[in-house]
Amino acid sequence: MCETSRICSWKIAHVLDNPIRRLIHNPQEILGGHIKPGQTVLDLGCGPGTFSIAMAKMVGESGRVIAVDIQEEMLQILRKKAALHGLESRIIIRKSGPDRIGLSEKVDFALAFYMVHEVPNAKDFLKEIASVLKPNGKLLxxxxxxxxxxxxxxxxxxxxxxxxxxxxxxxxxxxxxxKLFSR
Ligand SMILES: C[S@@+](CC[C@H](N)C(=O)[O-])C[C@H]1O[C@@H](n2cnc3c(N)ncnc32)[C@H](O)[C@@H]1O
Structure with missing residues (x-):
C-alpha cells in the first residue's frame, strides 16, 4: 500500500480512501461498537480521513474528532473532505510534530490504523497516547x-x-x- 520510505506518501492518498477500501475496511463495522455520540475521539495518522469522516458521523454534533497527521498534504485533503461533508465543526485537524503528537485534550477512544509501524519511536508514541486516554479510554x-x-x-x-x-x-x-487496549 505504501512506498518504500517509512512514511506513506500523501501522493497515494487515493489508495487509502476510495469506495473499495471502505468496503474492505468498513469504518462502521470496525468502529461502530467503540464510538458513541458525544465522545471525543482521536484518529492518529489520519491520512486522507477514511476513518475521520466516519468517526465524525458516529460522535454526532456534540462530539469531536481530533485528526492528527505528520503530513500537511494529508491534512489538507481531509480539510476539503470535511467541508464537503459539512463536518468541519466536528473535526479538529492537527499537524503532529516529528517526535510528539502534542495533544492536551483527553479522549475516550483513539484509533491508530496502519500507522504505528511508521512511527520511529513506538514507545514514546504509545506513552503519549496512553497519557491522553481518559480512564477506561480505549486504543485500537x-x-x-x-x-x-x-x-x-x-x-x-x-x-x-x-x-x-x-x-x-x-x-x-x-x-x-x-488489538484493542484499555487504559
Ligand atoms: C498508511 S497511512 C494510514 C492512513 C489512515 N490511518 C488509513 O488507514 O487510511 C499512515 C499515515 O500515518 C501518518 N504518520 C506517520 N507517522 C506519523 C506520526 N509520527 N505522527 C502522525 N502521523 C503519522 C502518515 O503521514 C500517513 O498519513
Missing amino acids: IVEPKMHVSADAFEKTMDIARQVGLSPISEPKIRFSRS
Missing part, C-alpha cells in the same frame, strides 16, 4: 499484515503493555493484525 491499533510481521506486531504489543495499556481483545479486521 491496527497494522497491515503485508508490512508488519507477527513478531514485529508482538513487539509493539509488548511496548503498549509496558506503557500501561491493557489488552482487551483482537478484533478481526481484513488483511490486518489488531
Whole structure:
C-alpha cells in the first residue's frame, strides 16, 4: 500500500480512501461498537480521513474528532473532505510534530490504523497516547499484515503493555493484525 520510505506518501492518498477500501475496511463495522455520540475521539495518522469522516458521523454534533497527521498534504485533503461533508465543526485537524503528537485534550477512544509501524519511536508514541486516554479510554491499533510481521506486531504489543495499556481483545479486521487496549 505504501512506498518504500517509512512514511506513506500523501501522493497515494487515493489508495487509502476510495469506495473499495471502505468496503474492505468498513469504518462502521470496525468502529461502530467503540464510538458513541458525544465522545471525543482521536484518529492518529489520519491520512486522507477514511476513518475521520466516519468517526465524525458516529460522535454526532456534540462530539469531536481530533485528526492528527505528520503530513500537511494529508491534512489538507481531509480539510476539503470535511467541508464537503459539512463536518468541519466536528473535526479538529492537527499537524503532529516529528517526535510528539502534542495533544492536551483527553479522549475516550483513539484509533491508530496502519500507522504505528511508521512511527520511529513506538514507545514514546504509545506513552503519549496512553497519557491522553481518559480512564477506561480505549486504543485500537491496527497494522497491515503485508508490512508488519507477527513478531514485529508482538513487539509493539509488548511496548503498549509496558506503557500501561491493557489488552482487551483482537478484533478481526481484513488483511490486518489488531488489538484493542484499555487504559
Ligand atoms: C498508511 S497511512 C494510514 C492512513 C489512515 N490511518 C488509513 O488507514 O487510511 C499512515 C499515515 O500515518 C501518518 N504518520 C506517520 N507517522 C506519523 C506520526 N509520527 N505522527 C502522525 N502521523 C503519522 C502518515 O503521514 C500517513 O498519513
